[in-house]
Amino acid sequence: MDKLKIGLAGTGRMGSALVERLLLLGHSVTVWNRTPSKLTALTHLGAQVATTPSELLNKSDLIMTILTHEAAIHALYHGQDGFLKSAAPGKLFLEMSTVRPRVHEQLAPAVLATGAAYMDFPVGGTVGPAKAGQLFGLAGGLEADFKRTLPLLNTLCRRVEYLGPVGSGARMKLAMNLMMQICWQSFGEALSLCKPLQLSPERLMDIMGESSGMPHGLKLRLGMMVDALHGTPIAPVNFDVNSVRKDINLMLDEAQSMGIPLPMAEMALSLFDKVSREGRGDEDCGMLPMRWYEHSGDMRVSKRPALKLFMGDVSGNSYKLRILMGLIGLHYEPIFMDFQAHEHKKEPFTNLNPRGEVPVLDDNGTVLWDSAACLIYLARQYGGHQWYPSDPLQMAQITQWLSLAATELQCGLQYARRGVLRDRWTLGPLEKAQAFGEVGLKAMEQQLQNHDWLALNRPTLADIACFPYVESAPEGQTDLSAYPHILRWLERCRRIPNWPVRLVPLTRFA
Numbered sequence: 001m002d003k004l005k006i007g008l009a010g011t012g013r014m015g016s017a018l019v020e021r022l023l024l025l026g027h028s029v030t031v032w033n034r035t036p037s038k039l040t041a042l043t044h045l046g047a048q049v050a051t052t053p054s055e056l057l058n059k060s061d062l063i064m065t066i067l068t069h070e071a072a073i074h075a076l077y078h079g080q081d082g083f084l085k086s087a088a089p090g091k092l093f094l095e096m097s098t099v100r101p102r103v104h105e106q107l108a109p110a111v112l113a114t115g116a117a118y119m120d121f122p123v124g125g126t127v128g129p130a131k132a133g134q135l136f137g138l139a140g141g142l143e144a145d146f147k148r149t150l151p152l153l154n155t156l157c158r159r160v161e162y163l164g165p166v167g168s169g170a171r172m173k174l175a176m177n178l179m180m181q182i183c184w185q186s187f188g189e190a191l192s193l194c195k196p197l198q199l200s201p202e203r204l205m206d207i208m209g210e211s212s213g214m215p216h217g218l219k220l221r222l223g224m225m226v227d228a229l230h231g232t233p234i235a236p237v238n239f240d241v242n243s244v245r246k247d248i249n250l251m252l253d254e255a256q257s258m259g260i261p262l263p264m265a266e267m268a269l270s271l272f273d274k275v276s277r278e279g280r281g282d283e284d285c286g287m288l289p290m291r292w293y294e295h296s297g298d299m300r301v302s303k304r305p306a307l308k309l310f311m312g313d314v315s316g317n318s319y320k321l322r323i324l325m326g327l328i329g330l331h332y333e334p335i336f337m338d339f340q341a342h343e344h345k346k347e348p349f350t351n352l353n354p355r356g357e358v359p360v361l362d363d364n365g366t367v368l369w370d371s372a373a374c375l376i377y378l379a380r381q382y383g384g385h386q387w388y389p390s391d392p393l394q395m396a397q398i399t400q401w402l403s404l405a406a407t408e409l410q411c412g413l414q415y416a417r418r419g420v421l422r423d424r425w426t427l428g429p430l431e432k433a434q435a436f437g438e439v440g441l442k443a444m445e446q447q448l449q450n451h452d453w454l455a456l457n458r459p460t461l462a463d464i465a466c467f468p469y470v471e472s473a474p475e476g477q478t479d480l481s482a483y484p485h486i487l488r489w490l491e492r493c494r495r496i497p498n499w500p501v502r503l504v505p506l507t508r509f510a
């Protein structure tokens with residue numbers, strides 16, 4: 001194959017590996033990077049340096065660009081010294097960044113107007129395969145351009161696919177990466193199920209490697225995973241956590257524009273986001289399953305700092321959180337607010353909750369207020385799928401009752417109770433509060449006529465959130481004897497193992 005004058009802009013990990021490969025193949029390679037200091041190592045290998053993108057264009061027949069995001073591509077092509085500033089007849093651009101298809105669809109016409117040709121050509125595979133010419137190339141553009149470039153592409157890739165017009169390669173790349181990116185977490189979860197087996201890292205990876213669910217990319221890294229389990233972090237970093245987050249965001253944006261939900265990708269993103277928030281965004285994404293495995297002790301009793309619950313002893317909203325934490329078995333430090341001294345209406349408490357109300361939850365510095373918000377957080381973070389599953393319909397069915405607990409039960413039953421016990425009439429006289437509370441009770445009674453639990457067919461956050469103010473309704477002079485199904489439901493709830501009782505005995509008004 002003829003040696004070509006090739007320019008490459010964007011000498012990150014992948015760009016540099018490609019330059020190494022091209023030089024090895026004997027091509028004349030000119031490089032440009034926004035940060036010129038990153039070019040030194042490549043010049044030692046024989047690459048020439050261009051000081052501007054337009055200089056790179058002048059020195060090359062084929063220009064490869066591989067950048068981290070859309071804004072960088074825009075600047076490179078449209079910027080002051082960018083590629084689009086001069087005519088480029090006969091040249092060919094190969095845009096290899098992982099971006100959404102529309103980035104290519106928008107850029108291609110501007111490139112064609114300069115007389116050059118344009119293809120999107122993202123690749124599967126990371127640094128190792130790039131250096132060894134073992135990538136998987138995904139091409140979009142004119143078929144004629146693809147055919148004339150194929151000899152070169154074949155020297156970079158173990159397989160090359162032409163997928164259709166400009167943007168098609170990018171679409172396939174997002175789809176392929178989606179499967180890879182969600183596998184990290186499932187691998188970690190699978191490993192954590194094996195923990196009681198106490199296998200050596202070598203044996204564990206050897207057996208796991210035989211699973212038909214093991215993706216190719218992960219299989220290639222099993223050796224590194226063994227090292228990681230022995231305490232050696234994966235290095236050099238091939239694909240970092242923040243790059244994964246960027247990719248999943250692109251997938252989700254693309255899917256949204258097509259009206260398609262991607263629930264698995266969404267869940268994977270939230271887990272990668274969490275890792276990044278912990279300051280580990282630069283780590284190789286392969287560390288994610290390793291850490292999941294290592295730290296997947298029993299979440300309820302691990303040595304993590306205890307949760308803090310700012311609460312009141314007669315507070316029904318605090319009681320909701322106590323119930324859930326009791327059922328999950330979560331340890332927490334109770335911090336009782338001095339309501340007589342109005343501690344909850346002053347700093348420093350109002351810095352935690354500007355509403356000046358309990359409950360407030362502090363999970364190792366993450367502060368949340370509002371009982372419903374705290375219930376959802378605790379259920380999802382520590383309670384598995386039992387209390388608030390991630391299925392959209394089931395979530396909504398439970399949330400209906402969280403809403404009823406926060407409106408009719410709180411502003412009806414609770415305000416009646418507070419008026420009677422404290423002579424504090426928040427939204428009007430007793431009868432008004434009682435009447436509003438009865439709207440909630442009637443809805444519950446109707447549901448419980450045919451169901452044991454308020455939502456789904458098992459106890460969930462719905463039951464936990466509604467319990468406290470229904471149980472204490474007699475304190476607000478609401479007689480529950482007209483609601484036999486509710487009374488039986490209260491008993492059913494109390495019989496759930498570890499269901500905590502109220503801190504202050506019920507005062508019965510009847």
Ligand SMILES: N[C@@H](CCC(=O)N[C@@H](CS)C(=O)NCC(=O)O)C(=O)O
Pocket residue numbers: 312314315316317318344356357358359369370371372406
């Ligand atoms: N929507 C809030 C309501 C919280 C609330 O009303 N808390 C009461 C105790 S149960 C409180 O702190 N009241 C103090 C006050 O209003 O002075 C939630 O669900 O957490």
